Amino acid sequence: MSSAAKALTLLSHFSAARPEIGLSQMCRIAGRDKATTYRHLQALETAGFVEQNPVTKHYRLGPAVMQLAQVREATVPRKEGAKPALTALADVTGETAHVTVLSGDTLYGLCDCESPHHGIRAVIDLNTFPLHATASGLCALAFGPTELFDVAKANLKEFTKFTPANEVDLATLVDSIRATGFGRANQSYETEIQGLSAPLFDHSGHFAGAVAVACVASRFTPELEQTIKSELVIAAREITRNWGGTTPAEIEAAWARSLSHPMTLESTP
Amino acid sequence: MSSAAKALTLLSHFSAARPEIGLSQMCRIAGRDKATTYRHLQALETAGFVEQNPVTKHYRLGPAVMQLAQVREATVPRKEGAKPALTALADVTGETAHVTVLSGDTLYGLCDCESPHHGIRAVIDLNTFPLHATASGLCALAFGPTELFDVAKANLKEFTKFTPANEVDLATLVDSIRATGFGRANQSYETEIQGLSAPLFDHSGHFAGAVAVACVASRFTPELEQTIKSELVIAAREITRNWGGTTPAEIEAAWARSLSHPMTLESTP
């Protein structure tokens, strides 16, 4: 691992849940030496990627990331094209909605939207989405490049007792998703979270990401599932269109089948 | 310069004007070896900071920056607190408005807003703002930490014939800004751009950034100057409040003086 890569991974330890990190704490989290971590943070600081809270000396993300995000958004206006549909999706379903984007072999969170309808709701605080355990990830496996399956196979971490634990289970799951057009993760990443997702495509016609709803499992009913699925289709069509893509006919066909013949999908638990 | 820092500086070469950069091109821009540049771009790519345009193989900013920006905004919600005031400012003045934030010794652009009123308008596409040549930068020198002046002194690059070229000129300029409460840069960064700015403060009572209007010089009149100044005050108060700060009494007093006795500031040209 290059030194630059090591420095960059430090950034991934910041999250909304842990926005500020001290030097010693960062050493423990990153599992690296203090001197090394310090120098890396220094480099990140001079580049504006982190800054220090002047009173606590803890590090937090710096203003440079805001600029880069603006440039990225001007280059590939994904977020802008996803936000309105996401808001509507969260509002109608009453659950937390989010969008992920595929870059290389990694599925990144782009933005999310919590619904104000319930006090208890799923909170998305992920840097990257595991391919085998989340609805978005499974969507990527089903509709994205085939190489992704190898990546997923190599990273079959068991998050819960419902996480698909071997290649065969995963392949079965992916096949069913190809048939229905909807990604589905029943408490396979976190217990108490039911995920449903739909694939998004870019101008080149390739899988570009997924739109998903993370639903509190205890609220999940067949009726809600139907609602979420029809709303997902609406949101997915809109976002795909905003990204300059079109939904492939076979996906539309799968959606139509799923919605007209609501098969009671085998929910593992 | 650490290897990590070198890799990070590659990112700063992306901008809205130049959103995609090929390998050879990046070597030329960054002035570094091709092999090194390639490895750095690889590291950045695996971390998600850049991605490759699949057809041209050119590099562009990746999705990871979007996430980091979200975390940053959740940590220090600056952009959200500035955007509405900025929009109003651009709308009323008819010129391009922007907000900068100070981190360490560097002034970064946070967001900007172009006014649709005119076909010709200033476009802000800066990574970092030179302290001695921009209205925001001069504001930082006048109201920010005193160490900044040393940094500015050491970087007196002459962008135009109106750029303050020596320490004495700069000090005079800064003094006049302290007296009026408004930063001012008359074609000292780009010819044809008149800048006016006002300081912003955070919860700790320290200078946190500036709100500024970049005005097409040929449209600049004393009347417009008055309009911009009064609108800047409104915007600065609002943003400072949203950032959890309060405008120091001496700044308010300076603003009041400037607005009631509109002195015709010596415009260098």
Added chain:
DNA sequence: TAAGTCGGTTCATATGTCGAACCGTTGTTC
């Protein structure tokens, strides 16, 4: 076909990185 570009790769060299041990400061404990 020959010369120019491009993205990407190789390998000997030496430069920048690594981590144990060490500061000085701060805040807590008794």
Added chain:
DNA sequence: GAACAACGGTTCGACATATGAACCGACTTA
């Protein structure tokens, strides 16, 4: 208020890692 622990930050020799000239094959141009 002395002893202690944890913090952010620094030093230095050993050595892992970055470096860049030269090279490769693919592609464009003339």
